[in-house]
Amino acid sequence: MPGRTRPIDKFATAVANCSKETSAYGKCILADYNNVTKDKCVTEFLKLKNCYLASAKKR
Known part of the structure; x- marks a missing residue:
């Protein structure tokens, strides 16, 4: 399946x-x-979580 990204790669x-x-x-x-x-x-932790969520949203 080309184009499919695994969840761990997104993380x-x-x-x-x-x-x-x-x-x-x-x-x-x-x-x-x-x-x-x-x-x-x-x-x-909350700063890390917010950064992660913002970064993940951009993808």
């Missing part, structure tokens, strides 16, 4: 445009990875 392309947000979220989690709790890095 990888969208996330590639969000390296700044991905880095910030990763640093937040890594700062205290032995004590990760729900909503620990919620602001960084």
